[in-house]
Ligand SMILES: Nc1ncnc2c1ncn2[C@@H]1O[C@H](COP(=O)(O)OP(=O)(O)O)[C@@H](O)[C@H]1O
């Protein structure tokens with residue numbers, strides 16, 4: 340049995356903690372059978388190989404008596420880079436418990452549990468449901484709506500340095516001025532309307548008009564301003580900070596992607612670039628090959 344979970348790109352500018360899109364990078368979790376203690380094979384750097392691994396910790400939160408297993412993780416989602424690696428690990432752990440403890444969780448229940456563990460729903464909801472999701476927690480439940488998938492490439496510029504979400508949240512202000520917050524919220528509301536109406540010209544303008552987080556984080560990610568400028572010169576829909584960064588995401592018509600990437604390279608921006616697409620499926624269970 341293999342569990343496949345997509346990466347996710349959260350916020351899309353003003354959709355802070357409430358909008359996210361599943362994208363075509365994946366974590367694959369293979370079950371290699373039961374064992375006397377938990378073992379997680381992976382080549383993802385310093386992440387734990389034992390019971391402390393976030394995937395196992397999540398599974399044990401849901402099913403504390405789960406029999407230990409040998410697991411193998413293969414993932415092309417960069418860790419601490421703003422593409423929802425922690426959410427993919429949490430979702431994989433929930434699905435592991437769901438499968439082996441026969442929890443029969445609904446998709447909604449998985450989103451509720453995952454949001455509680457992650458602390459915000461904007462990565463876990465698309466990682467579970469797939470697609471572009473707008474949602475939030477109200478009281479003890481979660482409301483989410485799938486917006487149409489934008490018919491564009493998502494070009495991820497992935498700086499080499501890490502930026503832990505915790506660190507990028509620590510630079511946000513504790514309070515926002517009343518008028519600033521109502522305006523920031525109005526921008527976000529109008530973005531949601533534009534996304535559902537598929538008016539990507541207006542949506543692009545609103546994605547770049549965020550007043551909730553990018554201005555506070557931009558000094559941590561100097562590539563954001565540079566790539567945004569290049570994307571404007573190349574007719575992109577919008578550029579935004581993916582999640583808490585440092586990945587910078589550009590939404591662009593596929594016919595313009597190559598020219599845009601060449602322009603980025605010409606500006607001596609030499610880090611990893613991935614041309615991604617929206618993932619419509621979310622978490623998927625695959626049988627043994
Ligand atoms: N494949 C994985 N397996 C286990 N834990 C993971 C995995 N990927 C990420 N994590 C956990 O998530 C943390 C990164 O989370 P975070 O700072 O929110 O970055 P990101 O933006 O990539 O989600 C890692 O330090 C690690 O604890």
Ligand SMILES: N[C@@H](CCOP(=O)(O)O)C(=O)O
Nearest residue numbers: 349356421422423504582583
């Ligand atoms: N809304 C969160 C999203 C964090 O996403 P990640 O991919 O960086 O974990 C935030 O902006 O803090």
